Amino acid sequence: MTGQADEHQRTMAFADIALGQIRALRQPASPRNYEIWYTYATGYSPSLNQKINDTLKEKGALSDADLEQIYESYLSPTRLSEKIDTVGSRVMGEIEQVMAMIAAAAGTATHLNENLASATDKLNHAQPKDRDGLRMIVESLVQSAKEMEESNAKLEARLNASKQEITDLQNNLETVRNESLTDPLTQLANRKYFDETLAQAIEDGRQRKEALSLIMTDIDHFKAFNDNFGHLTGDQVLRLVAMSVKANVKGQDTAARYGGEEFAIILPNTVLRSAITVADHIRKAVMTKELMKRSTGEHLGRITISLGVATAHGNDTVQSLIERADACLYAAKRHGRNRVMCETDPEVAAGGMPAKVA
Numbered sequence: 001m002t003g004q005a006d007e008h009q010r011t012m013a014f015a016d017i018a019l020g021q022i023r024a025l026r027q028p029a030s031p032r033n034y035e036i037w038y039t040y041a042t043g044y045s046p047s048l049n050q051k052i053n054d055t056l057k058e059k060g061a062l063s064d065a066d067l068e069q070i071y072e073s074y075l076s077p078t079r080l081s082e083k084i085d086t087v088g089s090r091v092m093g094e095i096e097q098v099m100a101m102i103a104a105a106a107g108t109a110t111h112l113n114e115n116l117a118s119a120t121d122k123l124n125h126a127q128p129k130d131r132d133g134l135r136m137i138v139e140s141l142v143q144s145a146k147e148m149e150e151s152n153a154k155l156e157a158r159l160n161a162s163k164q165e166i167t168d169l170q171n172n173l174e175t176v177r178n179e180s181l182t183d184p185l186t187q188l189a190n191r192k193y194f195d196e197t198l199a200q201a202i203e204d205g206r207q208r209k210e211a212l213s214l215i216m217t218d219i220d221h222f223k224a225f226n227d228n229f230g231h232l233t234g235d236q237v238l239r240l241v242a243m244s245v246k247a248n249v250k251g252q253d254t255a256a257r258y259g260g261e262e263f264a265i266i267l268p269n270t271v272l273r274s275a276i277t278v279a280d281h282i283r284k285a286v287m288t289k290e291l292m293k294r295s296t297g298e299h300l301g302r303i304t305i306s307l308g309v310a311t312a313h314g315n316d317t318v319q320s321l322i323e324r325a326d327a328c329l330y331a332a333k334r335h336g337r338n339r340v341m342c343e344t345d346p347e348v349a350a351g352g353m354p355a356k357v358a
Contacts, residue, residue: 014260017041025062032071039075042260043235046185048074053232183257185235186242194256194264199318201254201268212312213275215265216325217245217282220304220337222261229300237261237291237303244285248278264322272311272342279307279340287338304338311343 018037019029027033039045040052048070055066062070181193189197198214205212219225219241226234238261245263249255254266265282267275283305291300308328312321324343331348332341341348 014038014041027062027067033067035075036067036071040231043185043231043238044183044190045074046235049231049235186238186257188242188246188263189254189256191256191259194254194258194266195318197254197256198264198266198321201266202312202316202318202321205268205312206314210269211271213267213270213272213309214312214321214325215267215275215279215282215307215309216258216322216329217241217263217265217279217305217307218329218333219261220306220333225300225303233291233300240289240291240303241286241305244289245282248281248285253278264325272309272344275309275311276340276342279309283307283338283340306332306337307340308332308348309340309342 015038018034018041021037021040022029022033036048036052040049043049051070051074052062055062055070059066181190182188183190201212204210219237222234222237225237238257241261241263242255242257245255245265249265252268253270256264256266258264265278267278270278286305287302290302292298306329308325308331310321310324310328328341328343328345328348331345332339335341335347
């Protein structure tokens, strides 16, 4: 229940920001506009935020046409499916062209066989002294062979080109797929990918009887950074933490942006003590980095994170494991922040149901 309450508080905070923007700019509170400003508040799409900031700087307002264009470019649910459909159509087009080339080559081969059969028949009936006739038969065979060679060369060239084109299309399709599973701001896995991966990791760990640990981490005093220095600086903080997380996550581990300023790391085949070590490495890595405002070069100080670590039990679900790791995270915040706490720590066991702490 605690995890659900924390998630509710997070989403309501983003909702308040979104509605505040709609009121400030005197826009209709339509589902489309709400989705745009909710995404803006979360920072999930830096390109959307940049487009909005640039438009406001240029025009001082956002027209309905501007909002429609932003929605279609960055949020429309048909964007990815349209990309996939386009790639699929191009693949089918390449396959059809290859099949046409093969059919043409088969026709050329049939023609050569017919010529060979005809030449064989003529040779069988030719008079030994009929040199002109023999020469014509040989020339005919040579010409047919040349035509076949040219046809094969064209087919080989086309097949090689199609192979490269299909490889490029497959890469494009993989890019589209990765885009749908990646958080655009931090380049870590997004919430959808995290949920799917954690569910599979719990099932795999149960079947293989292997340990599975989960780290939940949250940036300390993140709201103060946003309030004091603006969303762009807040985005910089998120990217900095994401870099530190990524640098300390290896192999089969999965690092994800869980939501807002919270991150999660799935550690398959990892016992609790090892997961605590990973968490502390991440904490120290973040501490060593000093934040600087790019526009002015102003030094804004250092940031810290709090982390909670839990390990999967035999009857765990995705939600129950997240809730225990979240409880450890907020215990770390209650006990001074900038620390790692796990489910076996006495402070966690004695803490009861944690409240949200910034």
